[in-house]
Amino acid sequence: MTKIFNSPSKYVQGPGELGRLADYVAPLGSRPLVLNTRSGRERVGVLVDDGLDAGSLAPLDVDFNGECSQGEVDRLEAIARDADCDVVIGVGGGKTLDTAKACAYQLGAPVVICPTIASSDAPCSALSVLYTDEGEFDRYLFLPANPNVVVMDTRVIAASPVRLTVSGMGDALATYFEAKATHDSDGSTCAGGKGGLAALSLAKLCYDTLMADGVKAKVALEAGTLTPAVEHIIEANTLLSGIGFESSGLAAAHAIHNGLTRLPECHPYFHGEKVAFGTLAQLVLADAPTDQLEEVLGFCIEVGLPVTLGELGVESLTRDRALLVAEAACAPGDTMGNMPFDVTPEMVADAILAADALGHYYLD
Structure with missing residues (x-):
């Protein structure tokens, strides 16, 4: 009977932590694909940009289309490969984060998860829940590893609905x-x-x-x-x-x-x-x-x-x-x-x- 205990490599929680994002990303890669929604970018985009500006990073911002589907994961993987991205950063809520994890897995790259809400237990897991494009449950995608880093900026999260x-x-x-x-x-x-x-x-x-x-x-x-x-x-x-x-x-x-x-x-x-x-x-x-x-x-x-x-x-x-x-x-x-x-x-x-x-x- 084998017992397995999974956890992210690093979990960081506290007010203002997005401002230190480069400290957590730079050891993993230099060309991050930053996945966020348009509304999320309006809300915390400046914080993310300022946090990454502290390091010698060249981020590529990409909008999440709204559904964690296999088609969306494939689309983002293609963008990341074309741009030579070597690390994925997911910013936002559960479906955005699950999509970032799945994209990083297909890309073979590390992933940094930055929730802007505390609405689910998705951020720390080695799991992405995939849905159809119509929003029905499709399947669980079990990933070989948990996120490399989870960054919880509690000041941002406390300001969410x-x-x-x-x-x-x-x-x-x-x-x-x-x-x-x-x-x-x-x-x-x-x-x-x-x-x-x-x-x-x-x-x-x-x-x-x-x-x-x-x-x-x-x-x-x-x-x-x-x-x-x-x-x-x-x-x-x-x-x-x-x-x-x-x-x-x-x-x-x-x-x-x-x-x-x-x-x-x-x-x-x-x-x-x-x-x-x-x-x-x-x-x-x-x-x-x-x-x-x-x-x-x-x-x-x-x-x-x-x-x-x-x-x-x-x-x-x-x-x-x-x-x-x-x-x-x-x-x-x-x-x-x-x-x-x-x-x-x-x-x-x-x-x-x-x-x-x-x-x-x-x-x-």
Whole structure:
């Protein structure tokens, strides 16, 4: 039984760290491809440029087209090769960062990840989630290595819309429950082996941090401040959840998220918002104790994460459509198999519908 623990080579977190970007990039290459969205460039482009100006670097700025698809990764790889780029820098949110990681992998180059939001646990992982050009889940692309450097400028992240950090809490909320399910089933992890005690402990710390600091962080962010609670939640959303999920395993919550991408109404909602509902459905599926369900439901309601399908844009979900989601969630290549008992699409459909009803019960 091989246990594998994955992590980025270096994780840096603090206010103003984008201003030191050259310190982290220069040891890796001299011709970086900088991937960002147009709106992201307007927001932090000057900070990135100033941070790179401190070194003898010749950056090439390229706009991200908006979807982490195989076609987009291939397009960026071709641009990077034509320009002799030897390092990739991803700046922005989850899909931009996953695309940067996949591009660097195909290019055979190192990658520096610079999140401008804390909306998911994507930055630290050796994984890119690929979608179709239409936004439906395609597949997981498992990468041979984690990012070389992850740079979290917390002043930038704290200035992002609060909903994005709350979404990151939704993604992080699943970490411990999926890790525990995988541990109990002796399932395989995204790192390619079995989970160990270190990663499971980090997953539990992730959950404990959310419960201790999540509400305080949301209130602080709404007041436009960067407090210790905000720093803790940024670390939980990114590092603790990133290592926790990758080295401990995914289970029903993310599989249900992937199934929800089959519903067009869900497409405008953030990854972590859908994962939060998937976490509730996993707890229902596993017949979690009432006090645990109430703690998770109370947390979601207090910070503003969805606990009903209506909050994800699904006004009415028939059983047939619930089965459509459930069948996708139970696909052979997905992570439902890490639950510590046999699961059928019918069981998942029941859990989804029951979780929705439970959310309405506590909201009403």
